[in-house]
Amino acid sequence: MNEVKTNKPAIMRSNTDFEVGSLEANEELEPSTGKWYSNVKYAVVGMLFGIVFVKAEVLSWFRIQEMFRLQSFHMYGVIGTAVVVAAISVWLIKKFKIKTIDGRPIEFHPKKFNKGQVYGGLLFGFGWAMTGACPGPLFAQIGMGATVVVVTLLSAIAGTWVYGYFSDKLPK
Amino acid sequence: MAGGLIGLIVPALLILGGKHFGISSNLRHICAACFPANISFFKYEWKKEAWNLFFIAGIFIGALIAAQLLANPDPVKVNPALVAELHSYHVDTYTSQLPPEIFSFHGLFTLRGFILLVVGGFFVGFGTRYAGGCTSGHSIMGLSNLQWPSLVATICFMAGGFIMANIFLPYIMRL
Numbered sequence: 001m002n003e004v005k006t007n008k009p010a011i012m013r014s015n016t017d018f019e020v021g022s023l024e025a026n027e028e029l030e031p032s033t034g035k036w037y038s039n040v041k042y043a044v045v046g047m048l049f050g051i052v053f054v055k056a057e058v059l060s061w062f063r064i065q066e067m068f069r070l071q072s073f074h075m076y077g078v079i080g081t082a083v084v085v086a087a088i089s090v091w092l093i094k095k096f097k098i099k100t101i102d103g104r105p106i107e108f109h110p111k112k113f114n115k116g117q118v119y120g121g122l123l124f125g126f127g128w129a130m131t132g133a134c135p136g137p138l139f140a141q142i143g144m145g146a147t148v149v150v151v152t153l154l155s156a157i158a159g160t161w162v163y164g165y166f167s168d169k170l171p172k
Numbered sequence: 173m174a175g176g177l178i179g180l181i182v183p184a185l186l187i188l189g190g191k192h193f194g195i196s197s198n199l200r201h202i203c204a205a206c207f208p209a210n211i212s213f214f215k216y217e218w219k220k221e222a223w224n225l226f227f228i229a230g231i232f233i234g235a236l237i238a239a240q241l242l243a244n245p246d247p248v249k250v251n252p253a254l255v256a257e258l259h260s261y262h263v264d265t266y267t268s269q270l271p272p273e274i275f276s277f278h279g280l281f282t283l284r285g286f287i288l289l290v291v292g293g294f295f296v297g298f299g300t301r302y303a304g305g306c307t308s309g310h311s312i313m314g315l316s317n318l319q320w321p322s323l324v325a326t327i328c329f330m331a332g333g334f335i336m337a338n339i340f341l342p343y344i345m346r347l
Contacts, residue, residue: 017301019194019309022220029220030189042191042223043230045184048177050234055242056174059235060269062250065258068330068337071251079311081175086193086316089183100190107190108317111304117325120302121310123295125332129341130292132270134307135196135300138293139228143235146268146275152293159297160199164213170302 016172018111030102053140061132068129114172127156182316191223194309196300198228261345284347303328 015023022029030038053059056078066072092098093106100106128134131152133141138156141149163170185191202225204218247266250258258264263273272279279285300306303325305314311329314322 017197017200017304018314019192019197019305020200020216020221021190021192023216036222038189039223039226041188042185043226043233045181045188046227046230047234047237048230049181049227050231050236051238051242052174052177052234053231054235054238054269055244057248057269058174058178060248061271061275062248062254062266062269064333065337066251066254068333069251069254071254078175078178079307081173082179082312083315085176085179086182086312087318089179090186090316093183093186098187100187102189104190106186109192111314111319111321113321113324114304116302116304117310117321118328120299120304121325121328122299122332122335124299124303124306125329125334126336126340127292127295127297127299127332128307128329129333129336130288130344131296133296135199135296136228136231136306136308138296139195139231140235141270141275143232144239144269145236146270148275148277148280148289149270151280152289152296155290155293156297157199157202159294159299160301161203161207161209161211161214161297162294163298163301164200164203164211165209167213167301 016112016114016116018109024107024109030100030104049136050140050143053137054144059133059137059140059144064129064132116170116172119171178312179316182313185227189223192309193313194305195224195228195231196296196306196309197221198224199297200301201225257342258345263345282347284344287344287347299332 017023057063058078063072063074067075098106133152135156138149138153142153182193185193201218201221204214204216208214248269250266263271265272274285274288280289303310305325307329310322310325315326
């Protein structure tokens with residue numbers, strides 16, 4: 001696998017974005033990657049997620065305002081429970097070396113620290129308190145019927161593009 | 173209950189296809205697919221990440237279903253201290269999770285609505301990519317995998333939110 005590492009294109013070597021699986025070295029992708037039908041299962045999981053967002057008021061601007069004013073435990077309870085359940089699941093997957101349904105090993109990638117996690121984190125925090133949405137609820141707010149949030153989404157895409165344009169020049 | 177279901181997304185995605193929970197990267201995939209503009213940050217095979225675009229399409233449809241079929245007709249219950257504060261900004265409608273004084277096309281064309289929706293959206297897109305993740309990628313996936321950089325990111329998300337909500341937002345809301 002060493003040759004894979006040395007042949008990694010620049011975009012992989014300078015990767016500070018740990019959310020793009022195919023940019024990680026040695027990531028073995030599903031054989032059916034790129035075929036639409038292999039992706040339908042993720043749409044089903046997303047649908048359940050979207051229903052939870054609305055019913056649990058995770059996409060509520062009011063709940064986010066309460067969270068950042070310490071006026072309600074709601075969001076802390078939701079995020080805290082999610083982290084605990086996810087952490088136990090990850091621990092079980094590692095301990096019992098659980099594989100994917102098509103039999104590939106499940107890989108985890110360590111995240112490296114960079115200053116973007118501080119500067120970018122603060123900026124995202126500003127945006128979260130202003131819009132009441134992180135990127136997931138942004139799509140759910142539109143689905144819920146708040147069509148004006150399409151403008152917020154386009155602006156978020158523009159923000160991502162501007163980041164991409166300046167990413168080499170920003171402190172990391 | 174809801175938090176537990178959100179937490180279960182992590183093993184569901186891992187077991188279904190070894191996928192890591194992280195929603196904000198979709199904004200990058202959309203840029204890579206639609207406006208790559210020869211920027212190296214957007215030159216990668218976004219089609220390999222198409223599963224995540226299906227995932228957000230699912231979120232959209234799920235929210236649509238929940239709002240149409242499972243809607244709660246009662247007014248949104250909000251902490252009285254927040255109600256009093258919002259009243260001083262002339263935000264008094266609790267029929268939806270998003271106050272129409274801001275989250276409507278009429279609201280968008282007010283100065284404060286424009287700042288919250290457009291500038292706020294820009295911060296979400298720029299900030300999440302600079303940080304390399306959002307609430308899902310860092311706070312849930314990263315923390316559950318015990319990654320300390322994700323803890324740093326999560327603390328900064330919260331710090332940014334507290335600063336905005338308590339220091340800057342009162343000025344923006346009065347515009």
